[in-house]
Each structure stands twice: as C-alpha cells, then as structure tokens.
Amino acid sequence: MKPILAFCCALLLAPSALAAETLKYVALVDGGKQAGEQTVTVGDDGTTHVDFIFKDNGRGPELKEEFRLRADGTFERYQVKGASTFGAPVDETFTRDGDTGTWKSTSDSGTHTFTGTALYTPLGGTPAATSVALAALAKQPDGKLPLVPSGTLTQRTVASMDIASGGKTQTVDLLALTGIGFTPSFVWVTRGAEPRLFAYIYPGFLQLIEDGWQGSANALEARQKTAEREALVALQQRLAHPLPGTTLIRNARVFDSEKAVLGTAQDVVVRDGRILSVSPVGLSRVAADNVVDAGNRVLLPxxxxxxxxxxxxxxxxxxxxxxxxxxxxxxxxxxxxxxxxxxxxxxxxxxxxxxxxxxxxxxxxxxxxxxxxxxxxxxxxxxxxxxxxxxxxxxxxxxxxxxxxxxxxxxxxxxxxxxxxxxxxxxxxxxxxxxxxxxxxxxxxxxxxxxxxxxxxxxxxxxxxxxxxxxxxxxxxxxxxxxxxxxxxxxxxxxxxxxxxxxxxxxxxxxxxxxxxxxxxxxxxxxxxxxxxxxxxxxxxxxxxxxxxxxxxxxxxxxxxxxxxxxxxxxxxxxxxxxxxxxxxxxxxxxxxxxxxxxxxxxxxxxxxxxxxxxxxxxxxxxxxxxxxxxxxxxxxxxxxxxxxxxxxxxxxxxxxxxxxxxxxxxxxxxxxxxxx
Missing domain, CATH: 3.20.20.140 (Metal-dependent hydrolases)
Structure with missing residues (x-):
C-alpha cells in the first residue's frame, strides 16, 4: 500500500548546499512515467527554496521547503509546509541560535544543546534534503555526522559510474548511508567538495534524478541492484546458520494449525529442509546431528x-x-x-x-x-x-x-x-x-x-x-x-x-x-x-x-x-x-x-x-x-x-x-x- 513511505523514510534528511542556481529533479515511476518533480532554487540572500510534488496511485506529498545554512553546512533555519501522502498537514520549523536548536513539527517539538557540528533531520522534509547531509558529512574528518534529535550518519561508497548526456559527462558515486532506519539507504551522489544528491532510486518503483539525465536512470538502477545484492548476500551469509544433517527439536508444544489447538510436548525431527517426524518426547529413533532443547516452548508453523x-x-x-x-x-x-x-x-x-x-x-x-x-x-x-x-x-x-x-x-x-x-x-x-x-x-x-x-x-x-x-x-x-x-x-x-x-x-x-x-x-x-x-x-x-x-x-x-x-x-x-x-x-x-x-x-x-x-x-x-x-x-x-x-x-x-x-x-x-x- 505504501511504497512511497519507504521512499520518504529513506530520504529523511535535509536540503541542498547548491550554487546560486536552479536545479530540477524529475520523479519517474515504473516504465518511465513522470509522477513528480522537485525544483531547488538558491536566492541572492543565500536562502534555498524547494518545491516538491509526487503523485502516484491517487496520493502523494506536496511540499514547499526553505532553509539557510551555517558555515559548517548544517541548518541555521529550516521550514517545510504542505501536505503528506494521505493529506495530513506538514508544518515544521527548526532554528539554531548559538548553541541552542529548537524545532517544532505537527507531531513533536524539542530543543537541543549543540557541542559541535550536528544536523537537524526534518521529519517531513523533501528528497532534496539529502544534499545538505552529504555536504556536511563530507566535511567531517571522522566520517560521522551527529544528527538531531538523535543518531549518527555514516556513509560508504559501494559503486561508481561514468555517465553522459547531451555532450556532458560526469562520474557519480553510489553511497550506502547508515544511521537512519533499520537498513542502509542508497543514493547516487555527485563528486566534489560539495557533493549533492544526484539520484535516488527505489529499484522497480521510483527513479528520482536530476533533469536532463533521465537517460542514465536505468543504467544507474542496474548497477545499484548489483551493489545491493552483494550487500544482501553478505548479510545472509552472516545471519543464516545452515543445519547440516538431521536436527532434533526436543520437547516442544506443537500447535495444530488445522484444528487451532495447542498440543502436548513432542519431538520434531527435520532434515534437508523437511519435517521428518513428529513423535512423543523421547520416542524418536532418528540419530540427530543437531539438537534444539525447546524446553516446552510453543512450536508454530x-x-x-x-x-x-x-x-x-x-x-x-x-x-x-x-x-x-x-x-x-x-x-x-x-x-x-x-x-x-x-x-x-x-x-x-x-x-x-x-x-x-x-x-x-x-x-x-x-x-x-x-x-x-x-x-x-x-x-x-x-x-x-x-x-x-x-x-x-x-x-x-x-x-x-x-x-x-x-x-x-x-x-x-x-x-x-x-x-x-x-x-x-x-x-x-x-x-x-x-x-x-x-x-x-x-x-x-x-x-x-x-x-x-x-x-x-x-x-x-x-x-x-x-x-x-x-x-x-x-x-x-x-x-x-x-x-x-x-x-x-x-x-x-x-x-x-x-x-x-x-x-x-x-x-x-x-x-x-x-x-x-x-x-x-x-x-x-x-x-x-x-x-x-x-x-x-x-x-x-x-x-x-x-x-x-x-x-x-x-x-x-x-x-x-x-x-x-x-x-x-x-x-x-x-x-x-x-x-x-x-x-x-x-x-x-x-x-x-x-x-x-x-x-x-x-x-x-x-x-x-x-x-x-x-x-x-x-x-x-x-x-x-x-x-x-x-x-x-x-x-x-x-x-x-x-x-x-x-x-x-x-x-x-x-x-x-x-x-x-x-x-x-x-x-x-x-x-x-x-x-x-
């Protein structure tokens, strides 16, 4: 129901340290259909303005964002207003005065005492938000960016690609960002002293990319899928524990799902991914290579x-x-x-x-x-x-x-x-x-x-x-x-x-x-x-x-x-x-x-x-x-x-x-x- 929520959570960061110019992104859903856009403009006074709209399946956010940055690349002042995916009002502000930061959204508020560089993370921000985080993180000598209200952002480069469009070429890097949510967020980033978000890709669903470079989106997605797969294989190897031979689960109360009743304790033997036998405790005659002492715990399908x-x-x-x-x-x-x-x-x-x-x-x-x-x-x-x-x-x-x-x-x-x-x-x-x-x-x-x-x-x-x-x-x-x-x-x-x-x-x-x-x-x-x-x-x-x-x-x-x-x-x-x-x-x-x-x-x-x-x-x-x-x-x-x-x-x-x-x-x-x- 809510792939767009995963998209927003993956980009729960903050907008862009750009040169004095206008930068446009387009949002494409499966098949190349444009479903939204984002325009980022830096004013003469250094204030950045962001207009973002995304509509798919009859719903989506509409946001207007405005902010100014401090010398360390973090927010001095931030504001976003608009509507969320399902129409809830978005109205969020943050200001920093000296070492004190204060924020207020429609769902929370708070203050923070700063002891150094730290970045406020907007609750209802636009995808442009990642760029400020990337530029601020690039300035940190230890590769870690403290976040407000909580957390620490880190990054790791997992791939690079040379791309071309309209006679222009550039190299972009794929970063895995960690420190927000449960799993890494993958973003394509420009190179240079002030790196910014170039593309955010949710494979199979969404491609958000700088306007003019849409022709590179599919190649970036393919490369990203390869990089993510390598990380996922490593995760499976670390957390999946093979069960060679025969495994005995001893003394487990087995739930009968057909009758919706919990039975008495039994021994369950499994081998080669299949249930070999279910028998009263102590009556199994199968020689086991592995044992689980269930201790009368409940065993469910x-x-x-x-x-x-x-x-x-x-x-x-x-x-x-x-x-x-x-x-x-x-x-x-x-x-x-x-x-x-x-x-x-x-x-x-x-x-x-x-x-x-x-x-x-x-x-x-x-x-x-x-x-x-x-x-x-x-x-x-x-x-x-x-x-x-x-x-x-x-x-x-x-x-x-x-x-x-x-x-x-x-x-x-x-x-x-x-x-x-x-x-x-x-x-x-x-x-x-x-x-x-x-x-x-x-x-x-x-x-x-x-x-x-x-x-x-x-x-x-x-x-x-x-x-x-x-x-x-x-x-x-x-x-x-x-x-x-x-x-x-x-x-x-x-x-x-x-x-x-x-x-x-x-x-x-x-x-x-x-x-x-x-x-x-x-x-x-x-x-x-x-x-x-x-x-x-x-x-x-x-x-x-x-x-x-x-x-x-x-x-x-x-x-x-x-x-x-x-x-x-x-x-x-x-x-x-x-x-x-x-x-x-x-x-x-x-x-x-x-x-x-x-x-x-x-x-x-x-x-x-x-x-x-x-x-x-x-x-x-x-x-x-x-x-x-x-x-x-x-x-x-x-x-x-x-x-x-x-x-x-x-x-x-x-x-x-x-x-x-x-x-x-x-x-x-x-x-x-x-x-x-």
Missing part, C-alpha cells in the same frame, strides 16, 4: 504475511517476526522475478514469495507495476504471462476497466488461477463479488460498498476519508449490511483486511502509531519519531473521535465476517516485522481466540496460496518452516513477538541476532541449535 510488496531489504524483518512465507500483492514483474530467484537459491534472506499477478487499467491515476492494460486482449495476455510463470492468482487494481471485469475473471478461472484485488473505481464490492472475485484486499474496499455512488472516484483519497467519515454511523444490523455479509459467506469470498494498516485513519499528530506503540522502546529513536507523524488530515477532536469510532467498527465488522463464516487471511501492507503481530492482536480484539488468529496466519495462509500440501502445518513431509516462541501465543497473542528461533529452508535464524543487526532491541533471547552429543 512458519507464519504467512498475505499482503506485502516485497523488497529485498525487508527479509530480515520478516524472518525475525516468524514470517517464512509472504504473498506479494503487486510489484514490478522483473524486480520480483529476480527477488524470487535469489530467495530460492538461498542468497537472499527473505521469506518464500507467493506472487499475485498485478493488473491495472490505463488512466491518469494508474498505479505502475505488473501490467497496465486497456482492453480484454491485454488482460488475457497478462493472465497468460502470470500463468506461465506459476502465479496462483491475479490482483486487479483501482483503474481496471469495469466493462471487461466479468470476462477477465472468467478467463482467469478458465486458466486455473484465483482472482483478487481492489474494487475498481465506480463499482462496489458487491459488484466484484458477483462478477467473479475470489478475494478482496483491504477492509476499506469492503466497507466502501455502503458509501460509494456510481460517480464516486475511489482512485483518490476518497477511498480513505469516506470510510473514516461514515463507518461510525453505519448500522451493522441493517438489512443491506446483513445481506452483504451473507453473500460473502455464501460465496466463501476471502477477505484480506489489513486492519493494522488502517489504524492510520485515526492516528493523531504526536501519537505513536498503534503498530509500534506497545514496543516502541525496542525501536531506534528516529523510527519512533517518524511513527508519531499522522497521515490523515484530522482537523479537530470531534473528527478524531469519529474516525476512531469508525476504525473500532472496522475491527468489529471483521469479527462479524469471521463469525459468519467468511474466510480471513492475515496481511499487512505496512512496516515489515511489526505489523503482522498487531494485525493478529486486532483479530483477537474482533472476537477471535488467539488460537484462531494463529490459524488465520498459518493454515489459512497456506490454503489460499495453494501451498497447503507443502506448508502451513507441522506434519511429516511438509517444509520445515518453523517458529519457536518463548511464551504461549495461544493464550496471550502478544507473545507472538517473543521468538527464540526461526527455521526456514534448512537454515536457522535467530531473531535476536537479526534484530541486533538492524538496531532493534530483541524481544527474547536466542535459542541456539547445538551439535548433538
């Missing part, structure tokens, strides 16, 4: 996150959360194919990926990725490609032509694959169910059924604000609502609610996102700060209270769906490694038992990805994708965060070790695999 947009750097976060299988719900096809190949050959630390083939329709609002089609012939060609590449389903998106929907779903079923998606603009959820959908993504797409008219364009932010405004007043016991629930149950339409994602509709400025609120002390300070920024425009307390009541009713509605027999799958479409746990907590809040919520995240995930023959439960012959919990999530779902060991693909991963590598305070000690004695 590997979890499924049923709604991700897979990225290579997210794998560690997923695995540390026990997610061993992830369904990709829309991506650049070439990028996803490469990611899947790297995961399969064991060089990429990542869950197994089950792909959903993304099909969008042509319009000014089109989301780029997968295939963008204009007619039935194009839709059939896309389906054929996905079938030939082993995709078990397709995902239809917002601008898909409603006139060909029924024929498209029929053709997909004829080719043997499932159909899921958003509800295309100017239709209701009931319409897509009647025209052949097997599954609907997002609780808002379901709830809009009661709020849209034939004229409502849900490709805009209306698809969020209508639900926030109107759900509070909807009578769930009314005949239209009851009839719709009955239709979903009768047709066994799967719902992928992504409830935790939609908590943003009620989050107020300064409040921690509920996704991380209970575990904030485990996160790096800059991540905590970023998670206090609201995404929706909530102008007053009355509106905020109504939006909160609306969200609570979304949770209630999900529980009603489940009790009516509508299948659920647990997806996130948000921060990897933390959102799935919150999603399961919300299912329990909706009335599911913890064991039922775990069943949704295991058995249901395998069922509706068509992988149940190979995964989703702990029985001999299935993959040894296993999660050992230092607690009992069948009685307290919050214990799902306390993972001691994850096994996937014949390798052991220690969540505590991964978390420490990513700057996260571990939730439970690692339980090590030991050689058998």
């Amino acid at each position: 590997g979890l499924y996150d049923m709604h991700v947009h897979a990225g290579s750097w997210e794998g560690g976060l997923h695995l540390a959360a026990g997610v061993t299988s992830a369904r990709d719900m829309g991506n650049d096809n070439a990028t996803l194919q490469q990611l899947m190949a790297e995961e399969k050959d064991g060089t990429l630390m990542h869950p197994r990926v089950i792909p959903a083939g993304y099909i969008e329709g042509q319009s000014p609002h089109s989301s780029q990725g997968g295939f963008v089609v204009k007619d039935l012939a194009g839709a059939k060609q896309a389906i054929d490609w996905y079938v030939e590449h082993g995709y078990p389903q397709i995902k239809i998106y917002n601008s898909f032509p409603k006139e060909i929907l029924s024929d498209t779903t029929a053709y997909a079923h004829q080719r043997g694959i499932r159909v899921s998606g958003h509800v295309p603009a100017f239709l209701r959820a009931q319409d897509v169910v009647e025209q052949g959908y097997d599954e609907i993504q997002h609780i808002n797409q379901v709830m809009l059924n009661f709020f849209v008219t034939p004229e409502t364009d849900t490709r805009t932010l209306a698809r969020f604000y209508l639900v926030a405004d109107k759900t509070d007043a909807l009578d769930f016991d009314s005949k239209p609502v009851q009839d719709f629930i009955a239709l979903l149950a009768e047709k066994r339409i799967v719902i992928d609610p992504t409830l935790a994602t939609f908590e943003f509709i009620h989050q107020r400025e300064g409040q921690l996102s509920p996704i991380v609120a209970d575990v904030a002390d485990h996160l790096p300070p800059d991540v905590q700060r970023g998670r206090r920024a609201a995404e929706m425009d909530i102008p007053d307390d009355a509106t905020g209270a109504r939006y909160k009541r609306s969200f609570d009713k979304l949770v209630e509605f999900t529980g009603r769906l489940y009790r009516a027999g509508v299948p659920l799958v647990a997806g996130t479409d948000e921060l990897p490694g933390f959102t799935l746990q919150r999603e399961l907590e919300l299912y329990v809040q909706a009335g599911l038992t913890p064991s039922q919520a775990l069943q949704v995240a295991t058995w249901n995930g395998a069922t509706y990805t068509r992988t149940l023959d190979d995964a989703g439960s702990i029985v001999p012959g299935k993959r040894a994708d296993l999660v050992l919990v230092d607690g009992d999530p069948t009685t307290d779902i919050a214990d799902i965060r306390k993972l001691a060991l994850v096994i996937k693909g014949g390798r052991a991963y220690y969540p505590a070790e991964i978390h420490e590598a990513l700057g996260i305070v571990p939730f439970a000690p690692a339980l090590r695999v030991r050689p058998a004695r």
Whole structure:
C-alpha cells in the first residue's frame, strides 16, 4: 500500500548546499512515467527554496521547503509546509541560535544543546534534503555526522559510474548511508567538495534524478541492484546458520494449525529442509546431528504475511517476526522475478514469495507495476504471462476497466488461477463479488460498498476519508449490511483486511502509531519519531473521535465476517516485522481466540496460496518452516513477538541476532541449535 513511505523514510534528511542556481529533479515511476518533480532554487540572500510534488496511485506529498545554512553546512533555519501522502498537514520549523536548536513539527517539538557540528533531520522534509547531509558529512574528518534529535550518519561508497548526456559527462558515486532506519539507504551522489544528491532510486518503483539525465536512470538502477545484492548476500551469509544433517527439536508444544489447538510436548525431527517426524518426547529413533532443547516452548508453523510488496531489504524483518512465507500483492514483474530467484537459491534472506499477478487499467491515476492494460486482449495476455510463470492468482487494481471485469475473471478461472484485488473505481464490492472475485484486499474496499455512488472516484483519497467519515454511523444490523455479509459467506469470498494498516485513519499528530506503540522502546529513536507523524488530515477532536469510532467498527465488522463464516487471511501492507503481530492482536480484539488468529496466519495462509500440501502445518513431509516462541501465543497473542528461533529452508535464524543487526532491541533471547552429543 505504501511504497512511497519507504521512499520518504529513506530520504529523511535535509536540503541542498547548491550554487546560486536552479536545479530540477524529475520523479519517474515504473516504465518511465513522470509522477513528480522537485525544483531547488538558491536566492541572492543565500536562502534555498524547494518545491516538491509526487503523485502516484491517487496520493502523494506536496511540499514547499526553505532553509539557510551555517558555515559548517548544517541548518541555521529550516521550514517545510504542505501536505503528506494521505493529506495530513506538514508544518515544521527548526532554528539554531548559538548553541541552542529548537524545532517544532505537527507531531513533536524539542530543543537541543549543540557541542559541535550536528544536523537537524526534518521529519517531513523533501528528497532534496539529502544534499545538505552529504555536504556536511563530507566535511567531517571522522566520517560521522551527529544528527538531531538523535543518531549518527555514516556513509560508504559501494559503486561508481561514468555517465553522459547531451555532450556532458560526469562520474557519480553510489553511497550506502547508515544511521537512519533499520537498513542502509542508497543514493547516487555527485563528486566534489560539495557533493549533492544526484539520484535516488527505489529499484522497480521510483527513479528520482536530476533533469536532463533521465537517460542514465536505468543504467544507474542496474548497477545499484548489483551493489545491493552483494550487500544482501553478505548479510545472509552472516545471519543464516545452515543445519547440516538431521536436527532434533526436543520437547516442544506443537500447535495444530488445522484444528487451532495447542498440543502436548513432542519431538520434531527435520532434515534437508523437511519435517521428518513428529513423535512423543523421547520416542524418536532418528540419530540427530543437531539438537534444539525447546524446553516446552510453543512450536508454530512458519507464519504467512498475505499482503506485502516485497523488497529485498525487508527479509530480515520478516524472518525475525516468524514470517517464512509472504504473498506479494503487486510489484514490478522483473524486480520480483529476480527477488524470487535469489530467495530460492538461498542468497537472499527473505521469506518464500507467493506472487499475485498485478493488473491495472490505463488512466491518469494508474498505479505502475505488473501490467497496465486497456482492453480484454491485454488482460488475457497478462493472465497468460502470470500463468506461465506459476502465479496462483491475479490482483486487479483501482483503474481496471469495469466493462471487461466479468470476462477477465472468467478467463482467469478458465486458466486455473484465483482472482483478487481492489474494487475498481465506480463499482462496489458487491459488484466484484458477483462478477467473479475470489478475494478482496483491504477492509476499506469492503466497507466502501455502503458509501460509494456510481460517480464516486475511489482512485483518490476518497477511498480513505469516506470510510473514516461514515463507518461510525453505519448500522451493522441493517438489512443491506446483513445481506452483504451473507453473500460473502455464501460465496466463501476471502477477505484480506489489513486492519493494522488502517489504524492510520485515526492516528493523531504526536501519537505513536498503534503498530509500534506497545514496543516502541525496542525501536531506534528516529523510527519512533517518524511513527508519531499522522497521515490523515484530522482537523479537530470531534473528527478524531469519529474516525476512531469508525476504525473500532472496522475491527468489529471483521469479527462479524469471521463469525459468519467468511474466510480471513492475515496481511499487512505496512512496516515489515511489526505489523503482522498487531494485525493478529486486532483479530483477537474482533472476537477471535488467539488460537484462531494463529490459524488465520498459518493454515489459512497456506490454503489460499495453494501451498497447503507443502506448508502451513507441522506434519511429516511438509517444509520445515518453523517458529519457536518463548511464551504461549495461544493464550496471550502478544507473545507472538517473543521468538527464540526461526527455521526456514534448512537454515536457522535467530531473531535476536537479526534484530541486533538492524538496531532493534530483541524481544527474547536466542535459542541456539547445538551439535548433538
């Protein structure tokens, strides 16, 4: 749902020390479609002005930024105003007077006493922001730049390229910046005493590059992917621990995901990435090479996150959360194919990926990725490609032509694959169910059924604000609502609610996102700060209270769906490694038992990805994708965060070790695999 958020987080730095001139950047999304631009102008008084706009999939930020720099290249004065991706107001200032710095944003404020060079990091800044950081960092003799309110920025050169355009040539360097967020941010940078951002590339999604150099963007992206892959291979080699021979997991309480019950302690033997046997404690006759003393801990099948947009750097976060299988719900096809190949050959630390083939329709609002089609012939060609590449389903998106929907779903079923998606603009959820959908993504797409008219364009932010405004007043016991629930149950339409994602509709400025609120002390300070920024425009307390009541009713509605027999799958479409746990907590809040919520995240995930023959439960012959919990999530779902060991693909991963590598305070000690004695 939010690749642009990853983009903004990767650039959470500050604007540019330029010569007295105007510099323009263009933002291109997959296929070269321009989706935004940035203009940076230095005035005669030394003040830099930045205008930035980015619009993709009917949303995106619009920002105006202004700042002056000190002699050391850091901010003396800074201001940014505008609107965030989902329309929340952005209004942030920073000033430094002597050794005292003061900042205020819509979500936080504070002061800082400076003892030397340090750079304020704007919460809502533009991509141009990286340039100030790069120039200031270049001046630091130790290669480290302290950040305000917290953190330290460092850089490492990982690649260089000579590029040419219009008779001009230059060499640009690819830097890996660390010290913000969980993983490195990669930026292309000019050379010289005052280096600046040249290009920011999010492979498969976005290319932000200096105007006039667009022809070099694809070559830069290809080189960056190679450099990132080398870093990712090294990370996998460091954090993945092979399990040669036979491994005995002794004395573990095994969760029966088919029946949603926790069994008595058993011994589980795995070999070559498969479950060899499950037997009462002490009765296994297999000679083991490795042993895990589970100590009566709970053993779960590997979890499924049923709604991700897979990225290579997210794998560690997923695995540390026990997610061993992830369904990709829309991506650049070439990028996803490469990611899947790297995961399969064991060089990429990542869950197994089950792909959903993304099909969008042509319009000014089109989301780029997968295939963008204009007619039935194009839709059939896309389906054929996905079938030939082993995709078990397709995902239809917002601008898909409603006139060909029924024929498209029929053709997909004829080719043997499932159909899921958003509800295309100017239709209701009931319409897509009647025209052949097997599954609907997002609780808002379901709830809009009661709020849209034939004229409502849900490709805009209306698809969020209508639900926030109107759900509070909807009578769930009314005949239209009851009839719709009955239709979903009768047709066994799967719902992928992504409830935790939609908590943003009620989050107020300064409040921690509920996704991380209970575990904030485990996160790096800059991540905590970023998670206090609201995404929706909530102008007053009355509106905020109504939006909160609306969200609570979304949770209630999900529980009603489940009790009516509508299948659920647990997806996130948000921060990897933390959102799935919150999603399961919300299912329990909706009335599911913890064991039922775990069943949704295991058995249901395998069922509706068509992988149940190979995964989703702990029985001999299935993959040894296993999660050992230092607690009992069948009685307290919050214990799902306390993972001691994850096994996937014949390798052991220690969540505590991964978390420490990513700057996260571990939730439970690692339980090590030991050689058998």
